[in-house]
Every structure is written in structure tokens, then in C-alpha cells.
Amino acid sequence: MALSSESVRRVAVLGGGSFGTAIANIIATNGHRARLWIRDEARAQECRETRCNRQYLPNYQLHSDLAFCSDLAQCVEGCDLVVIAIPSKSFREVAEQVSGLLKPGTIVVSTTKGIEIGSFTLMSQILEQELQDVKIGVLSGPNFAAEIVNNQYTASVVASEHQEVLELIPGVFSSGTFRVYSNPDRYGVELAGALKNIYAIITGMAAALGCGQNTLAMILTRSLAEMSRFANCLGADTMTFLGLAGVGDLILTCTSDMSRNYRAGYAVGKGQSLDQAVSDIGQAVEGVNTLKTVKHKADELGVYMPLVQALYAVLFMQQNIESIIQQLMTGEANTDVEYDR
Ligand SMILES: NC(=O)C1=CN([C@@H]2O[C@H](COP(=O)(O)OP(=O)(O)OC[C@H]3O[C@@H](n4cnc5c(N)ncnc54)[C@H](OP(=O)(O)O)[C@@H]3O)[C@@H](O)[C@H]2O)C=CC1
Ligand SMILES: O=C(CO)COP(=O)(O)O
Secondary structure, three states: OOHHHHHHOOOEEEEOHHHHHHHHHHHHHOOOOOOOEEEHHHHHHHHHOOOOOOOOOOOOOOOOOEEEEOOOOHHHOOOEEEEEEEOOHHHHHHHHHOOOOOOOOOEEEEEEOEEEEOOOHHHHHHHHOOOOEEEEEEEEOOHHHHHHHHOOOOEEEEOOHHHHHHHHHHHHHOOEEEEEEEEEEHHHHHHHHHHHHHHHHHHHHHHHHHHHHHHHHHHHHHHHHHHHHHHHHOOOOOOHOOHHHHHHHHHHHHOOOHHHHHHHHHHOOOOOOOOHHHHHHHOOOOHHHHHHHHHHHHHHHOOOOHHHHHHHHHHHHOOOHHHHHHHHHHHOOOOOOOOOO
């Protein structure tokens, strides 16, 4: 159904990688005026000519109304909504660049699943620090870009303390194949999206070592307990971890080789160096920096995170995987269910 002219939104999506492209394509397909910011003009021009982002989403024809822009100021000019899909290591740099270019009251939504290294700052907190007079939200959930562009039935979560954000995002993103739920716990939704990447590295590694389904179920369940315990200490709502952005994304990312974090873990489990594995993937592998930053935060807060400690020991302290697994399996058993009843 065609949108009325009042409901058509001008939306800028920043980040011409796999997720930014998939998100911008949904928005254009839904009849909104979507512009995708790709920093390199040659690549933006190639996307205009071929209607395909060959580097990040090859073999997929993008909507004819999606505009590609390499000039950031032009891209965000007049937009009601700006969606940011830039890897966490460059997120602050882009937030600084966009600061001062947005009209007052713009809704700015992060889709980035990472934590700033050194400061333990989530992406929406970076937006709070860098942007004035905007309304901030996050979008997170079990959402592989390649499945979104292939119209697989998908659900995601918008989180914000602003009712306007919780209402606008479903209006812009929802379609017959994409469904958006809401949650007021922005911190919990965003933290869940970052944390699950650590556990996807672990399950990828377990698969490479030939572990079976019992092992997978154990890792998934203990990962959920561990990430919820950590989030609870930081003030997030533990119940958020039972939703799509928590257990939903944990299941997706930890059980599929479509996940780059899973693939990195798999390659290391097969004997490749971490640096080589990440370089071969050639796209964002957020879990590596998230692991470092979460390990240090857990040490500082005294939170029990045996899986995080174990992965850190394997990846950054040259510990032998088999002996680390033995320590995990023979350590003191914790209670099964830790949620308040
Ligand atoms: N891919 C997915 O299925 C999903 C990804 N996410 C999250 O989305 C975020 C982005 O990931 P994704 O799109 O997958 O990453 P990709 O690695 O596919 O792409 C990253 C994009 O960001 C651009 N970029 C990097 N640094 C800068 C910068 N300083 N200025 C401008 N552009 C920059 C890259 O440009 P260039 O090519 O020029 O380097 C590239 O277009 C991640 O946090 C990820 O966890 C969330 C859900 C699903
Ligand atoms: O977050 C994702 C799916 O929800 C994508 O996971 P990867 O970054 O591991 O590919």
C-alpha cells in the first residue's frame, strides 16, 4: 500500500556495509526516502550504477529508490531519522562528524553491537555524549543482513526511553517480512547485542573442535546466565535477556556460520591465528574487542564470568584450549537458574 505524503520519512543510514545496506533497503522498499552514506565515492557510484553493494551484499539487487551518497552533510540534510550502522571502533568518529549537521529533534538510532574499548561506553551513550537535541534509540535482535535482504521473516527490537522513537521505528521498518517489538530498556537491549558476539566465538570454536549438541546447549544456556548476571550488575533489566535482543540473538549468532563472530571462533578452533581469521573475514568481528572490554569490566566489578575468562585466556594469554575446557568442566558447579522467582 502506498504511503500518504505525510507519512513518508526522510531517512539517512550511515555505514555502507552489510547491515547498513540491508536496513536502508528495507526503508526504501517501505516507501520512505532512504539515503545510504558510503564514505567512498567510487563505491557509492558503483552502487548507483549496478544497484548492488558488491563488496558487502553481492548478488542482491537493491531497491531502485534507494539513494547512495558519499557526502555526509548532504546525506543527513533534512532527515527526520538517522540510523547508524558503523562498527564500534569507528562509531565515535562518525558521531563527531555528524554532530552539528542534524536538525533539532532528529531521531538517531544505533544498530551497532559493540562497546567502546577503554571507556566501556555503549554506542547510544556515545550518541548522548556527541549529539545535542536528538532523540536516541537502538535497534537490535536476531538479524542477519543477508537474510533480511532475502526477505526471510525477521523480528527486531527498538529500545528507547522516548515514546516517539518506540512508535516511529516500527512505522518505518515494519513490513510483511520485518516485525519490530519495543522495549524501554535501552541499555539492556544494547548490551545484549554486544555480549552475544563473545559467545558466538566460543560456539564457533566448539564446533571446530567437534563438540556435539549437548555441548552447544550447555554453552548457550550458561552464556545466557553469564551475560544476564553481568548485565544485572550494570543495572540492565535481566528480563530483557529473555527477549529477541537477548536469547533470540544469542541463539542465532551462536548456531550459524553466517555469523562472522562464529566463523572467527571456528577458524581459531581449527588452528588459525585470531588476526588471520579476522582479516580473512574482512568485515566487522565485534566480539574480539567486546571480549577484551568485558573481561576487564568483569574483573573490576568482580562478576563471575567463566566463559569470558576462558575465551580471553585462549585468545590473548596463549592458554591451551583443552586445559581451559578441563578447568571449566571441573570447576565448582553454580546454581542452574539464577533469575529471581
Ligand atoms: N551484518 C549483520 O548481519 C549485522 C550487523 N550488525 C552490526 O552492525 C554494525 C555494522 O556492521 P556491518 O554493517 O555488518 O559491518 P561491515 O563490516 O559489513 O561494514 C562496515 C561499514 O562501515 C563502514 N565504515 C567503517 N568505518 C567507517 C568510518 N570511519 N566512516 C565511515 N564508514 C565507515 C565501512 O566502510 P568501508 O567499506 O569504506 O571500510 C563499511 O561500509 C556492527 O556493529 C554489527 O555488529 C547488527 C546486526 C546484523
Ligand atoms: O548480529 C548479528 C546477527 O544478529 C550478526 O552477527 P555477526 O556480526 O557475528 O555476523
